Amino acid sequence: MTNKYTTCAQASEAAQALGIKSSAEYLARYREDPKLLCNPNKFYVDEWLDWYDFLGTKRPGERYYPTLAEASEAAQALGIKSSVEYRKARYQDSPKLPSNPKRVYADEWVDWYNFLGTKRPGERYYPTLAEASEAAQAL
Structure with missing residues (x-):
């Protein structure tokens, strides 16, 4: 696994820089950066929270004002x-x-x-x- 991002934070930053907004889009586009992995959730298991955190997107329910x-x-x-x-x-x-x-x-x-x-x-x-x-x- 050489030439891959060593931390989840680095990979997350790279994915967000590509403008990727969903896990499905990530799977379709991660090859645009040769240092991104197809399964960051499994590789960075100790650092991984979820796709929303990784891609810097809002979770359902956070889209609009709560009230x-x-x-x-x-x-x-x-x-x-x-x-x-x-x-x-x-x-x-x-x-x-x-x-x-x-x-x-x-x-x-x-x-x-x-x-x-x-x-x-x-x-x-x-x-x-x-x-x-x-x-x-x-x-």
């Missing part, structure tokens, strides 16, 4: 005001926002107005006296 509230906060921080604006790729300005938050957060989802913190059409009044008072004082 609707966190996703909502991120979308609002981007200043997105409508579902149309969100869908026109503005969600891509934050790497953890999903293209379809209604599906990803189905158990918590209310509606786009709630998600984006915007008023519904026809909402003419402040929902509470405290909010109306605060707005009046700000004027």
